[in-house]
Amino acid sequence: MPRIVAIHEGVVPISSSMSNAFIDFSAMDCSIVAVESDVIRDGKPVVGYGFNSNGRYSAGEILRRRVIPRLMHAATEELLTTDGAFIDPAKAWILMTRNEKPGGHGERSVAVGVVDMALFDLNAKLAGLPLYRWLVQHYGLGEPDSEVFVYAAGGYYAPGKDLPQLQDEMRGFLAQGYDVVKMKIGGAPLADDIKRVEAVLEVLGGDGARLAVDANGRFDLATALEYGRALEPYGLFWYEEPGDPLDYALHATLSEQYSGPLATGENLFSLPDARNLIRYGGMRPDRDYLQFDPVLGYGLVEYFRIQEMLRAHGWSSRRCIPHGGHQFSLHIAAALRLGGNESYPGEFQPTGGFADDAVIEHSRLRLTESPGIGFEDKAELYRVFRDLH
Known part of the structure; x- marks a missing residue:
């Protein structure tokens, strides 16, 4: 006890x-x-x-x-x-x-x-037990995924960061085993952002299905639509958070005019907000992605409720790829058989990323058998935790 x-x-x-x-x-x-x-x-x-x-x-x-x-x-x-x-x-x-x-x-x-x-x-x-195994046993979730799809999130704006540096960053992600990468948009004029997108696509061999873009809620409706028209020909993996996360009408209108996959939800922190997105945001369960973060949104207890709501509205758990890029959401993705997990290679340390010896192959990461979430396998983060008590 x-x-x-x-x-x-x-x-x-x-x-x-x-x-x-x-x-x-x-x-x-x-x-x-x-x-x-x-x-x-x-x-x-x-x-x-x-x-x-x-x-x-x-x-x-x-x-x-x-x-x-x-x-x-x-x-x-x-x-x-x-x-x-x-x-x-x-x-x-x-x-x-x-x-x-x-x-x-x-x-x-x-x-x-x-x-x-x-x-x-x-x-x-x-x-x-490792958390993903404890979850499936304790909650009767069935067989977990033994490995999880992960994509590398980067492509941020930074002082002095030019197109060759952006390309080098993306080549670094590919060298680490990622097949799918994500970059930021909306922090520069549209024409400049398109040059940045094309520079990254050059590194990816022109395959737009390997590139996601993220506007972090920057756009009003007119700008979101303008970017959508410019981005659509590239056939991107997804176009993420084009407008304010609570502007469901913007998302609904964009989904009517942008045929490619959209992604949003990382800044919706409760079951009622998630439900309103599904009811009113025009999200399409055959192609779009939901990024609710199990930590920022009242924890996994609330995330279980969100998953139940999604099933009732005809959504597959495979359309969920949480925001966060860390070990906890990795275990959740495996246990709940989600569509994958975000990753921030080298960013937001010491909390971001996975175990120090994690190996990514073709954007897939196999979970370990370390008890709990496995923070003890991430040396710098574990040191920070140990200093607490």
Whole structure:
């Protein structure tokens, strides 16, 4: 019968000089937590770790004042699974969100997601299983995927970064084993962005199906349509987040005029927002992709609910490729048989990316058997976690 004895919280910088069409990352950071149990293995307590995905800042104030105290003040029996073997993430979720009004989810969804990750890491470690195997056993999900499709996200804007440097970056991704890459658009005039797209396509042998582009919500409707007309002939892997994530009418109109795949959802942080995208955003289940982030959006507990909603609306889990680019979403992709997972080779360190010895072949990554999420296989991140407690 495990008991939570402490939850340690901190902040780690993941800043860089690069930018997308909307923000720069000069001050980007993220929250990290360590959930310590009273279970002792090899003379040390079993600890679960968590952090928030890039693109949202640390949520320490919410963690310290609301989320963590609610868990720590709970009686042990309020948190346990029926068999008493694990901390029940769904029960913990109810406690963490107690006395929170619906709507306006803001950064509280991030704070809950950070602790949610740590609880799943803890449970899998208690079972001595990699998380994806614990998930399929605990929730009866069936056979997991043994390997996951991953694409390399990059192509950011940076001071002095020219077309040859952009091409060299993409060649580096290919050398690491990625077949599909993603680049940013919307931070330069359309004519310049098209030159950037064509420069990357040159590296990819002209195969547009290996290139995704991401506008990070920059465009109004007219600009989104203008870019769509310019991009459509290239047959891209996807055209991502053209407008504000809550502007469902923009997405619906664009989907009527742009025949290629669209992708969005990484900045929708709740089941109601995800449901509104499906109801009103014109997303097409035969070609489009959904990028809801299980960490930023109230954690895996909420992501399970989103998947249930998607099934009810005729969507396959294979059309889901989460934002985040880290080990937690990799395990989720394998367990829930999603369409793949994002990857940031070398960016957003120490949290971004996979195990230090991960090998990507033809944009496929095989999962390891390390217990939990496997943070212990990512040396710099594990050092940061260990410094917490």
